Every structure is written in structure tokens, then in C-alpha cells.
Amino acid sequence: MRGVPLSVRGGGCAARGGWPVRVARLVLACALAATCALVPLTAFADDEGENRVNPQQRPDSSFIYDTSIDALGEADAYYDNQTVQVVGEVVGDNIRSGVSGRFRWITLAAVEKDSTSTVSVFMTAEQAAKIDTYGKYGTTGAKLQVRGTFHLVCPEHEGLTDLHADIVSVVEKGRHHEDVFDANELVPGAVLVAVGLALMGVFYFLRERQR
CATH class of the missing domain: 2.40.50.140 (Nucleic acid-binding proteins)
Structure with missing residues (x-):
């Protein structure tokens, strides 16, 4: 390593140490992509699948x-x-x-x-x-x-x-609805009966006088 500049030696160390970093970044990116792909599938379904959304279901108009x-x-x-x-x-x-x-x-x-x-x-x-x-x-x-x-x-x-x-x-x-007896409802009928009897009496009286 004699005669090699310090900057070159340092750059070689960075180059040798750069591959693990790149691999770690690639793995992290793949994990994030997989998580984003799984979220829409799990957000609308529970363990029994009762709340699963069916985009092809038609509205009920009946x-x-x-x-x-x-x-x-x-x-x-x-x-x-x-x-x-x-x-x-x-x-x-x-x-x-x-x-x-x-x-x-x-x-x-x-x-x-x-x-x-x-x-x-x-x-x-x-x-x-x-x-x-x-x-x-x-x-x-x-x-x-x-x-x-x-x-x-x-x-x-x-x-x-x-x-x-x-x-x-x-x-x-x-x-x-129980029918309640109200004597006042009988008054008009009683008056009409009395008038009818009075007229009948007048009729018989007049007929007897004409004989």
C-alpha cells in the first residue's frame, strides 16, 4: 500500500463497503412494495370474509x-x-x-x-x-x-x-267503543212523536164535527 494516495485507499474501502448497503436498500424497497400490494386486499376483508367488498355487485332497486x-x-x-x-x-x-x-x-x-x-x-x-x-x-x-x-x-x-x-x-x-246512553238524544224524537199525536187528535176531532 506504499505509494498509494490516502484518498484512493479510502475510496477503495468505500467501494468495498458499498455492496452491502445497496443490497439492504434493495431488500427494503421490495418489502415496502409487497406491503403496499397487500394493503388493499386486507383492508376490506376480515377473518370470516363478511365485510368483503364485491365491486361487481349491483344495487338493489327492489x-x-x-x-x-x-x-x-x-x-x-x-x-x-x-x-x-x-x-x-x-x-x-x-x-x-x-x-x-x-x-x-x-x-x-x-x-x-x-x-x-x-x-x-x-x-x-x-x-x-x-x-x-x-x-x-x-x-x-x-x-x-x-x-x-x-x-x-x-x-x-x-x-x-x-x-x-x-x-x-x-x-x-x-x-x-262502549255506547253511552244519552237522554238528550231522545228529545228530538219525543217532540216529533208528541206533534204527531197532536195532529192525529186534531184530525179525528175535525172529522167527528163533520158528521
């Missing part, structure tokens, strides 16, 4: 939220086989469907646009058991919120327009 019973009465083909949700009073009777007794027919009614609209609802016996009162004279039926599939022409029930219930919730319980 749900119409809070449809009115009146709208179902005037429904066109757009509503057919759609999932709808309605609120109405249970009226009429609980009708058994089939011999098994597993299903029931009930009628939901709602007063809308100064008229009463109804829809037939097909539900299970367990769902119908939630109904405590059916509307009739002197009784307000239970108010239900029903979500299910609407059929404009049901293939299962001979083309009937109906709603097959999936979820049935009681919004308000039914109640009975």
Missing part, C-alpha cells in the same frame, strides 16, 4: 319504502313482486288458509283521500297471533306495520292482488 295502501290499490306493473311496507287497521276477520292452519288471511284498511283503501295480507299464524282486535262496528282494530312482497296478480292465489308478509309489527293496539 324495495319501495313506506308505500300507502291507497297506492297499492292503484298499483301498476311496477309494484308487482316488489318489497313494500304499509300501515293500516286490521278489519274484518281472521281467515284460515289451507287445511294445515299455518297461514292466515287478514285485511288492512286505511282512510286516505277521503276514501277507505284495503289490501289483503297473507301471513303466518304466528304473525296473525299478534293481532288483539279486529275492526268492526264499535271497535277499532289493531294498527299494523307490514313489510312484504306485493303481488299484483299472485301466481300462488289464483291471480289475487295481495301482500305476502315478511315482517309484522303492532303499531297500536285495538280498542272497543
Whole structure:
């Protein structure tokens, strides 16, 4: 090493020591690239894969939220086989469907646009058991919120327009209205009867005088 300048000797040492540094940098760069490649795959998936994103999944347009019973009465083909949700009073009777007794027919009614609209609802016996009162004279039926599939022409029930219930919730319980006797309501009738008797008496009196 005699006669070799110090700068050259130092540069040779740096050159010999530069290869490990370059290799370390290359390994680090590969590790960072692999980490970046794995992040998009693990960020949207858990261990069970329940939250995995499917970019090819199409949006679901088969749900119409809070449809009115009146709208179902005037429904066109757009509503057919759609999932709808309605609120109405249970009226009429609980009708058994089939011999098994597993299903029931009930009628939901709602007063809308100064008229009463109804829809037939097909539900299970367990769902119908939630109904405590059916509307009739002197009784307000239970108010239900029903979500299910609407059929404009049901293939299962001979083309009937109906709603097959999936979820049935009681919004308000039914109640009975007791008739209270009010004597004042009899006054107009009593007055008319008295006037009629008086006129009848006058008629007979006048007829007797003419004989």
C-alpha cells in the first residue's frame, strides 16, 4: 500500500463497503412494495370474509319504502313482486288458509283521500297471533306495520292482488267503543212523536164535527 494516495485507499474501502448497503436498500424497497400490494386486499376483508367488498355487485332497486295502501290499490306493473311496507287497521276477520292452519288471511284498511283503501295480507299464524282486535262496528282494530312482497296478480292465489308478509309489527293496539246512553238524544224524537199525536187528535176531532 506504499505509494498509494490516502484518498484512493479510502475510496477503495468505500467501494468495498458499498455492496452491502445497496443490497439492504434493495431488500427494503421490495418489502415496502409487497406491503403496499397487500394493503388493499386486507383492508376490506376480515377473518370470516363478511365485510368483503364485491365491486361487481349491483344495487338493489327492489324495495319501495313506506308505500300507502291507497297506492297499492292503484298499483301498476311496477309494484308487482316488489318489497313494500304499509300501515293500516286490521278489519274484518281472521281467515284460515289451507287445511294445515299455518297461514292466515287478514285485511288492512286505511282512510286516505277521503276514501277507505284495503289490501289483503297473507301471513303466518304466528304473525296473525299478534293481532288483539279486529275492526268492526264499535271497535277499532289493531294498527299494523307490514313489510312484504306485493303481488299484483299472485301466481300462488289464483291471480289475487295481495301482500305476502315478511315482517309484522303492532303499531297500536285495538280498542272497543262502549255506547253511552244519552237522554238528550231522545228529545228530538219525543217532540216529533208528541206533534204527531197532536195532529192525529186534531184530525179525528175535525172529522167527528163533520158528521
